[in-house]
Amino acid sequence: MxxxxxxxxxxxxxxxxxxxxxxxxxxxxxxxxxxxxxxxxxxxxxxxxxxxxxxxxxxxxxxxxxxxxxxxxxxxxxxxxxxxxxxxxxxxxxxxxxxxxxxxxxxxxxxxxxxxxxxxxxxxxxxxxxxxxxxxxxxxxxxxxxxxxxxxxxxxxxxxxxxxxxxxxxxxxxxxxxNNARDARSRALGRTASEVETASLNEAEVIVAAGRGIGKKENLALIRALAALFPRSAVAGSRAVCDAGWLEYARQVGVTGKTVSPRLYIACGISGTAQHVAGMKNAQTIIAINTDPGAPIFNIAHYGVAEDLTRFIPLFIEACGKVYKV
Amino acid sequence: MKILVCVKQVADSESVIEIGPSGEWIAEEGLVFRMNRFDEYAVEESLVIRDAFPGSTVTAISAGPKRAEITARRAIEMGADRGVRVPLETPGYVSPMAVAFLIAAHARGERYDLILCGAMAEDDMQAQVGPLLAEMLDIPSATSAIAATVSGDASAIRVEREIEGGARELIDLSLPALVAVQPGINRPRYPSLSNVLRAKIHQIPTEEPVAAAHAQTPERLVRLRLPERSGASEMLSGSPAEKAEKLLAILSTKSLLQGAS
The missing domain is CATH 3.40.50.620 (HUPs)
Structure with missing residues (x-):
């Protein structure tokens, strides 16, 4: 053996x-x-x-x-x-x-x-x-x-x-x-701390997406704050949010927008139309936050949170802060 | 500087994919073959470094069947000086060990100062050929490079590696060295008309086939399948604060949230 x-x-x-x-x-x-x-x-x-x-x-x-x-x-x-x-x-x-x-x-x-x-x-x-x-x-x-x-x-x-x-x-x-191993040909020079960084949608490992359910444009600040918790993250939106002028069309996910497959997709206030789902269903892990427990997004999400995102996201950021001192 | 950039030809799998009749690879009929997207960043990085050191050359190498010439040529269209194909006719899954062995056989005779690779291939997602190749050639290497700077005297390359939690790790490698680059390190250029015309008449030589002589038989792909769709999602329960804690635990377990704790 x-x-x-x-x-x-x-x-x-x-x-x-x-x-x-x-x-x-x-x-x-x-x-x-x-x-x-x-x-x-x-x-x-x-x-x-x-x-x-x-x-x-x-x-x-x-x-x-x-x-x-x-x-x-x-x-x-x-x-x-x-x-x-x-x-x-x-x-x-x-x-x-x-x-x-x-x-x-x-x-x-x-x-x-x-x-x-x-x-x-x-x-x-x-x-x-x-x-x-x-x-x-x-x-x-x-x-x-x-x-x-x-x-x-x-x-x-x-x-x-x-x-x-x-x-x-x-x-x-x-x-x-x-152990006496040496590496004469490479030298570690230390680390730099993490910085808030957003990547383009195709390169992002984590995408936090906003739907009409965020209620008003000002709530995008919450979406951005949530995205900032993750390295290599990006903010995206549904068609409705882009049509409303809250986000530029370059950030739209769905049939008429981008198709993405990040490691994690957090859908915030997104109902989950087939058009939107077609653009993100290949994400490795999907989390949905929506006040409506019957929203179709919960059918394809791996984890669902039926809560008002204006209340839930600050709670989540606070919980992260306790553990990770962000 | 003499730079080698490794480019893989992959089937465009961004649309719907199906499993082929063998059950061991996707059905490639009707799919377009093109350069692995991750490798476009390696090509771009090689061109940037070449242009900073006058007299440098970039060779693009692709291991694959005859059609892989198109991918080597695509690198020339982007600006590489020459392309080489290593014949590899096996259909479907090929062990990264075999690919690295073939590229190493080419690179040994050429004495490159710098070898660049993409982070991984879109098809097998093994992220192995770069680090394997470096070890086979006995040169230092670093993966996940989000920034790379060659020293003025071209004796070393400083690499910023992107690691968990968005942090970065700085490493100096003495040249010759191999660096596997991360998407986002640059913005790959589109081919210019003059390079497209140049690539058209460029011959892509085929390397002599070499017998892979690794110590043991490689791993075997026995089955390729589509993942099952998880039915209903897991609805988190409890008070809003409890749900936040649960979600945090889920993301931590999956290593999606790793702060500088």
């Missing part, structure tokens, strides 16, 4: 939530093809994070400490991880599909002589083999991929495998290891 190795992601010395989802995914894998789990955490200051991960998951953690790992570069991560993983001869290496994970995972696979499948969102058996489900064609189709028989590096889409809630019987063992 070859092991399944999980690469934990740390954020300023604490575990990124996607790390626990990666563990859930690894357990699901192990149910289909049994193998012992081991977590590897890499960073400049990993001790506390490793203890926390071991306590929450019950899985043994190898903590690789490297003073050069305060800032991320793919070169350093691949070097440190490849040398630590190779001797374990794993069946799978599980990596969170984060901005870091998808950056280093393919190259890590090359170093390990492994296969690589990214953005996995479900697991099943396909003709007696493990099948990995992932989105293709902008989410319009799903692929079932059977990994090769040797080692395979997998990245797991955040949100697809919820972390386990139950506490383990006993914490996993933590081994702190000194």
């Amino acid at each position: 070859k092991p399944i190795v999980i690469i934990a992601e740390l954020e300023s010395g604490t575990p990124h939530p996607a790390s626990f989802e990666a563990v859930s995914f690894a357990r699901a894998l192990a149910r289909l093809e049994p193998g012992p789990l081991r977590i590897i955490a890499f960073g400049a200051d990993v001790r506390n994070a490793a203890l926390e991960i071991a306590a929450k998951t019950g899985v043994d953690v190898s903590a690789l400490e490297n003073e050069h790992a305060a800032g991320y570069t793919a070169g350093l991560w691949k070097e440190a991880l490849a040398t630590s993983i190779a001797p374990l001869d794993p069946r799978f290496v599980v990596v969170p599909h984060t901005a870091r994970g998808y950056d280093f995972a393919p190259g890590l696979a090359v170093r390990l002589g492994a296969g690589c499948v990214t953005a996995v969102e479900a697991l099943q058996m396909d003709d007696g083999a493990i099948g990995l489900t992932r989105s293709a064609f902008g989410g319009k189709a799903l692929m079932h991929i059977v990994p090769p028989e040797g080692c395979t590096v997998l990245t797991v889409l955040p949100g697809a495998f919820p972390p386990e809630e139950a506490a383990p019987a006993a914490p996993g063992a933590v081994t702190i290891l000194r």
